[in-house]
Amino acid sequence: MAEDFSLGTVKVALSPLARLEEYLRSRGMRMTQQRRCLLDHVFSRHEHFDADSLIEQMPSSGREGHVSRPTVYRTLNEFVDAGLLRRFQLGGRSMYEHDYGYPQHDHLHCLECQKLIEFKSDELLELRSHVARENRFHVTGHRLIISGICEDCRRGQRRMRRRAGVG
Amino acid sequence: MAEDFSLGTVKVALSPLARLEEYLRSRGMRMTQQRRCLLDHVFSRHEHFDADSLIEQMPSSGREGHVSRPTVYRTLNEFVDAGLLRRFQLGGRSMYEHDYGYPQHDHLHCLECQKLIEFKSDELLELRSHVARENRFHVTGHRLIISGICEDCRRGQRRMRRRAGVG
DNA sequence: CTCAGTGCAAATAGTTTGCACTGAC
DNA sequence: GTCAGTGCAAACTATTTGCACTGAG
Numbered sequence: 001m002a003e004d005f006s007l008g009t010v011k012v013a014l015s016p017l018a019r020l021e022e023y024l025r026s027r028g029m030r031m032t033q034q035r036r037c038l039l040d041h042v043f044s045r046h047e048h049f050d051a052d053s054l055i056e057q058m059p060s061s062g063r064e065g066h067v068s069r070p071t072v073y074r075t076l077n078e079f080v081d082a083g084l085l086r087r088f089q090l091g092g093r094s095m096y097e098h099d100y101g102y103p104q105h106d107h108l109h110c111l112e113c114q115k116l117i118e119f120k121s122d123e124l125l126e127l128r129s130h131v132a133r134e135n136r137f138h139v140t141g142h143r144l145i146i147s148g149i150c151e152d153c154r155r156g157q158r159r160m161r162r163r164a165g166v167g
Numbered sequence: 168m169a170e171d172f173s174l175g176t177v178k179v180a181l182s183p184l185a186r187l188e189e190y191l192r193s194r195g196m197r198m199t200q201q202r203r204c205l206l207d208h209v210f211s212r213h214e215h216f217d218a219d220s221l222i223e224q225m226p227s228s229g230r231e232g233h234v235s236r237p238t239v240y241r242t243l244n245e246f247v248d249a250g251l252l253r254r255f256q257l258g259g260r261s262m263y264e265h266d267y268g269y270p271q272h273d274h275l276h277c278l279e280c281q282k283l284i285e286f287k288s289d290e291l292l293e294l295r296s297h298v299a300r301e302n303r304f305h306v307t308g309h310r311l312i313i314s315g316i317c318e319d320c321r322r323g324q325r326r327m328r329r330r331a332g333v334g
Numbered sequence: 335c336t337c338a339g340t341g342c343a344a345a346t347a348g349t350t351t352g353c354a355c356t357g358a359c
Numbered sequence: 360g361t362c363a364g365t366g367c368a369a370a371c372t373a374t375t376t377g378c379a380c381t382g383a384g
Contacts (some may be wrong), residue, residue, distance in 0.1 A: 119298050119302065132313065135284055136318040137318065138315045139313055140314055140316070142313040143310075144309065145310050146295055146298065146299065146306055148299065151303040
């Protein structure tokens, strides 16, 4: 219990699994195969994803480890509540990314290939609290997406990806 | 035709109507009662709105000036193409605001009453181009939404509005 | 008089829900 | 054994589309 886990760059006291267990226990909810499968899958890589691409990547119906569509949606909502995932909207669909153990960041969004590029900016956080103070506003979070064309696409490798998903 | 129109704070050479007419002409599209009604309504106030609240505010079915739901959606898309409106996502639905003749700005979003408060920040634009340069990214736009609780709601006047819409 | 635009109803995409069965505790 | 969780099908919300009719040029 004294070990620190490093996911991305933020040190956290618990693994995502332990964190989920804690969350579930505190709410009288149960740890199930489905929740564990989804957690494993989601935290096995740092990636932006939507419900659909997650479902595609998981074992398909009938196979070991399959999770039904409604359960995927339900569980993603739980993970967001548990502080494990962050949700944001991109082009009308919900996108998810790691929240727990992963530093706050923002995105460049390529309109050509849909790629998301992460960046971090302390200035933005300053700007945020400055604006909030001016407007007597109590900030809980923010979302900045800068859209445009990435370098690869400007060089001509166009329309190579259809969905967001960053390596 | 030499008159300048001031909408918000940016001076533009054409009224929104003239701008739309130009856009339509350039595409072989026609000026119709529906397009004119929607344009009038949309540019009669500076407001954030979604398709649903626009439809609610327009004359209802049967009455003079009514526009059907599909046409509202079609026309909003055209207005976005024409550079008259800007579209952004908020809680899974499309929100629209003036683009033409209205200065670039961003929003504080109250999670309690759904109110949107506009703010403008030149620093943000600097930050934007800085980040873009670092990532060799060609920027075409951005969207920043800072979420939290507005002053009114912190003072206890809660859940008074259901939809976004700022006076 | 022609072709773009409209309204209607139906389709679609993403997501959520009701319900009877299953399995974690 | 009990109650939370699941899968299924169906519902739901926001938006788009096909088609026959209407009206702007």
